[in-house]
Amino acid sequence: MRTESLAGLAFVLLWSTGYLAAEFALRGSGAFTLAVLRFAGSGAIVGLWLLCWRRPAAAAFSELKHAAIGGVLLQAGFFGFTYA
Numbered sequence: 001m002r003t004e005s006l007a008g009l010a011f012v013l014l015w016s017t018g019y020l021a022a023e024f025a026l027r028g029s030g031a032f033t034l035a036v037l038r039f040a041g042s043g044a045i046v047g048l049w050l051l052c053w054r055r056p057a058a059a060a061f062s063e064l065k066h067a068a069i070g071g072v073l074l075q076a077g078f079f080g081f082t083y084a
Contacts, residue, residue, distance in 0.1 A: 018038065022083055031081075039072065
């Protein structure tokens with residue numbers, strides 16, 4: 001299989017198991033703590049993937065800032081309130 005196919009499969013497996021693992025994780029932490037940890041972990045994985053397999057894309061700081069704000073709002077809004 002190609003690397004992209006394996007990465008896509010890993011993404012789907014990790015994403016779908018997040019809902020199952022949330023029930024167990026919420027027994028030991030708060031909803032927004034879990035959302036922040038999940039966001040940080042997924043950001044680290046994506047960052048490492050980009051560093052290892054692709055040339056860095058030239059992006060303006062404002063574009064990165066907007067993407068980061070959108071990601072934080074998505075994680076806090078969707079997953080935080082879903083977990084709560």
